[in-house]
Amino acid sequence: MSLDVTAVLPDRTAWTQRHLLDLESLTAEEITLILDTADHFKEITDGCRKKLTALSGYTCCNLFFENSTRTRTSFSLAARRLGADTVEFSSSGSSLSKGETFIDTAKNLEAMNVDLMVVRHSTPGTPHLLAQHVDCSVISAGDGPHEHPTQGLLDILTIRQHRGDLAGLTVALVGDIAHSRTARSNIWGLKKLGAHVIVCGPSTLVSERWSDVGVEVANNLDEILPRCDVLNLLRIQFERQITRPFPSVREYALLYAMNSQRMRLAKDDILITAPGPINRGVEITSDVADGPHSVILDQVTNGLAIRMAVLWLVGGGENLNG
Amino acid sequence: MKTSSLLIRNGRVVDPSQDLDVTADLLIEDGRVAGIGEDLGDAHTSLDAGGLLVVPGLIDLHVQLREPGFEEDETIESGTSAALAGGYTTIACLPNTDPPIDTQAGVEFVLHQAQRANHCNVFVLAAVSKGCEGEQLAEIGSLVAAGAIGFTDATLPIHNAELMRHALQYCRMFDRPILNRPEVLELTRRGIMHEGLISTLLGLPGMPIESEDVMTSRDVRLAEATGGHVHLMSLSSLGSIDLVRRAKARDVAVTADISPAHISFDDEELRSFDANFKLNPPLRSANHVQECIEGLLDGTIDCIASAHAPRASEKNMLELDKAPFGAVGLETALATVISRLVEPGHLSWLEAIAKLSTNPAQVLGLESKGSLALGADADVTLIDAQLDWVVNPLRFRSKSANTPFAGCQLRGQAVATIVGGEIRWTSPDRMLEMRDASDLTTP
Numbered sequence: 001m002s003l004d005v006t007a008v009l010p011d012r013t014a015w016t017q018r019h020l021l022d023l024e025s026l027t028a029e030e031i032t033l034i035l036d037t038a039d040h041f042k043e044i045t046d047g048c049r050k051k052l053t054a055l056s057g058y059t060c061c062n063l064f065f066e067n068s069t070r071t072r073t074s075f076s077l078a079a080r081r082l083g084a085d086t087v088e089f090s091s092s093g094s095s096l097s098k099g100e101t102f103i104d105t106a107k108n109l110e111a112m113n114v115d116l117m118v119v120r121h122s123t124p125g126t127p128h129l130l131a132q133h134v135d136c137s138v139i140s141a142g143d144g145p146h147e148h149p150t151q152g153l154l155d156i157l158t159i160r161q162h163r164g165d166l167a168g169l170t171v172a173l174v175g176d177i178a179h180s181r182t183a184r185s186n187i188w189g190l191k192k193l194g195a196h197v198i199v200c201g202p203s204t205l206v207s208e209r210w211s212d213v214g215v216e217v218a219n220n221l222d223e224i225l226p227r228c229d230v231l232n233l234l235r236i237q238f239e240r241q242i243t244r245p246f247p248s249v250r251e252y253a254l255l256y257a258m259n260s261q262r263m264r265l266a267k268d269d270i271l272i273t274a275p276g277p278i279n280r281g282v283e284i285t286s287d288v289a290d291g292p293h294s295v296i297l298d299q300v301t302n303g304l305a306i307r308m309a310v311l312w313l314v315g316g317g318e319n320l321n322g
Numbered sequence: 323m324k325t326s327s328l329l330i331r332n333g334r335v336v337d338p339s340q341d342l343d344v345t346a347d348l349l350i351e352d353g354r355v356a357g358i359g360e361d362l363g364d365a366h367t368s369l370d371a372g373g374l375l376v377v378p379g380l381i382d383l384h385v386q387l388r389e390p391g392f393e394e395d396e397t398i399e400s401g402t403s404a405a406l407a408g409g410y411t412t413i414a415c416l417p418n419t420d421p422p423i424d425t426q427a428g429v430e431f432v433l434h435q436a437q438r439a440n441h442c443n444v445f446v447l448a449a450v451s452k453g454c455e456g457e458q459l460a461e462i463g464s465l466v467a468a469g470a471i472g473f474t475d476a477t478l479p480i481h482n483a484e485l486m487r488h489a490l491q492y493c494r495m496f497d498r499p500i501l502n503r504p505e506v507l508e509l510t511r512r513g514i515m516h517e518g519l520i521s522t523l524l525g526l527p528g529m530p531i532e533s534e535d536v537m538t539s540r541d542v543r544l545a546e547a548t549g550g551h552v553h554l555m556s557l558s559s560l561g562s563i564d565l566v567r568r569a570k571a572r573d574v575a576v577t578a579d580i581s582p583a584h585i586s587f588d589d590e591e592l593r594s595f596d597a598n599f600k601l602n603p604p605l606r607s608a609n610h611v612q613e614c615i616e617g618l619l620d621g622t623i624d625c626i627a628s629a630h631a632p633r634a635s636e637k638n639m640l641e642l643d644k645a646p647f648g649a650v651g652l653e654t655a656l657a658t659v660i661s662r663l664v665e666p667g668h669l670s671w672l673e674a675i676a677k678l679s680t681n682p683a684q685v686l687g688l689e690s691k692g693s694l695a696l697g698a699d700a701d702v703t704l705i706d707a708q709l710d711w712v713v714n715p716l717r718f719r720s721k722s723a724n725t726p727f728a729g730c731q732l733r734g735q736a737v738a739t740i741v742g743g744e745i746r747w748t749s750p751d752r753m754l755e756m757r758d759a760s761d762l763t764t765p
Binding site for chain 1: 518519522523524525526594595636639640641642643644
């Protein structure tokens with residue numbers, strides 16, 4: 001099928017991965033390839049044409065063992081924009097509640113000729129285990145506090161669109177690093193592309209161990225703020241904490257919330273990102289979230305482009321150029 | 323010549339209880355050791371042990387047999403059969419069954435099933451607390467009368483310090499040890515792996531070493547104060563080993579074991595997210611693994627125990643947080659000790675066998691076991707220390723295959739396991755030359 005596509009997509013033969021499970025195992029070249037591809041898809045879909053046929057005939061299954069609105073919608077939409085059929089599966093009301101193991105569930109779905117599985121799960125490593133047991137491609141949509149590769153990619157894409165090269169930039173991830181999959185994907189992706197990464201938050205939520213892999217560890221936001229080119233404000237993951245590792249939300253906001261007062265300490269061109277859903281008044285105040293430095297909504301748009309790029313690369317569908 | 327006699331000829335006899343390491347014959351009569359030396363006379367059956375080690379039968383003081391209640395994982399029949407294949411002539415089983423072994427009837431059931439299976443000797447470690455719930459003492463006196471050899475709440479730490487203190491005091495009356503898994507549960511709740519760099523990178527909930535160190539410290543102090551004997555199961559941390567080392571220097575009645583997995587692997591293995599590496603205590607980082615070996619060398623750690631924890635395969639096909647802790651170990655423990663401790667020169671054969679047989683016998687108070695002295699129970703293991711093999715869980719005699727050693731090349735294997743003078747198991751991997759007296763008299 002010939003397509004009315006003017007943009008030229010990057011060479012996909014450079015992509016050799018069957019799955020996308022995390023960013024830790026990708027090379028800088030592979031990450032750049034995804035970003036470049038996403039840029040092209042964004043160009044195509046921002047134009048007149050919203051629907052492509054690159055994955056026409058493919059079936060993409062959204063296997064969500066944990067609630068999600070934005071990521072799930074984003075993946076669904078990305079798959080449909082590439083012409084794929086989508087199947088939605090959620091754990092509530094499924095065979096899982098009847099005692100079936102998640103591997104059996106996935107194998108049953110695969111037996112219905114699914115080509116791609118997008119998996120969200122609350123336990124780290126579940127996409128990796130799944131990838132060992134099924135023949136189709138597995139894309140992680142977040143595994144517990146481990147990684148959320150497409151979120152990391154879309155955060156990085158957003159920064160790249162505003163700042164160009166990532167190398168030499170100082171990016172601070174602020175908040176609940178311990179329980180954040182977004183933080184881990186950002187750390188690997190940013191480091192591989194040459195950025196300096198700072199993790200900042202209360203000492204109970206930011207492990208000193210991060211310095212072992214070349215990440216700067218900080219507890220005082222005001223001290224690091226003047227050096228930062230980008231802030232990524234992470235949500236406090238109350239649902240993953242057993243006993244609350246800080247005294248109160250009020251105290252947290254006092255120490256770490258990005259507000260207009262703190263903005264005065266920041267560089268004039270600082271970029272504020274947040275993976276969302278944002279808790280207004282906790283990690284970010286409304287004036288900052290809706291202010292000129294915030295690129296939070298760009299991130300959402302970029303999420304779609306990143307997921308199209310990932311589905312296309314991993315799915316190995318029809319080459320748009322050919 | 324007695325009809326129930328067995329002569330094991332020309333083996334390298336290693337017996338730590340007599341500090342003996344010689345090439346000699348071993349004569350067994352009526353289920354007891356009748357002599358070590360040369361020209362011991364004829365026996366009804368004779369066995370050529372040239373090139374093999376002849377050692378007191380291996381003793382494992384930390385085995386889960388899972389029956390009653392969890393027969394999908396293991397039965398007393400399959401577990402004791404696995405023990406024989408691993409060279410064990412005696413095992414002590416934990417009470418974490420359903421119902422837990424906290425009554426005389428429970429103890430007698432296990433002993434009865436073991437007798438029926440007729441594989442290796444089985445001794446019961448009964449529950450310290452009723453239902454292993456950590457609240458009230460079980461009827462320890464009655465359990466001793468039924469044959470319980472020691473007391474433990476199995477994989478559940480005795481978290482109530484007062485209960486632990488009472489248990490140590492009370493068990494002194496019966497001269498039985500309390501076996502505890504030192505762990506402060508508040509620090510390990512929801513934990514999946516060792517807390518460290520790898521858990522930070524993987525986002526997996528960590529189990530900090532302080533959990534083990536703090537509880538070890540408590541147990542050592544309580545043992546010291548009460549004069550009771552505490553045996554710490556599956557030590558894994560630098561700090562806890564150091565605490566035990568110092569306690570021993572003060573003559574506190576504390577003993578300890580570690581599992582072969584903890585000297586073979588570190589927390590890097592969890593990068594595979596493979597549930598077979600999900601152990602409790604968790605596989606630690608390399609510096610702790612090194613200290614475990616040090617602890618074995620200097621005698622701080624008395625025993626090596628398999629920590630055999632069979633789990634049916636469907637339980638390990640779950641997400642890492644839902645998969646159970648533990649791994650089978652009976653059929654790989656000896657080979658691991660040979661490959662990782664004896665071959666690299668960490669332990670001599672005398673030291674290795676002491677930790678696999680003589681010391682566990684002492685911890686459990688089994689006076690006629692763990693030794694090849696004249697009159698000792700004729701529990702003997704013959705080992706081919708040169709046999710290389712690759713671990714294939716499908717070949718296990720255990721019902722379960724959850725092992726971190728799958729595919730590992732190991733050296734050394736038990737080739738014959740003799741219980742009470744009877745050859746109960748011979749390895750299919752190495753033929754033994756055996757002759758009956760009747761063959762000899764045939765013209």
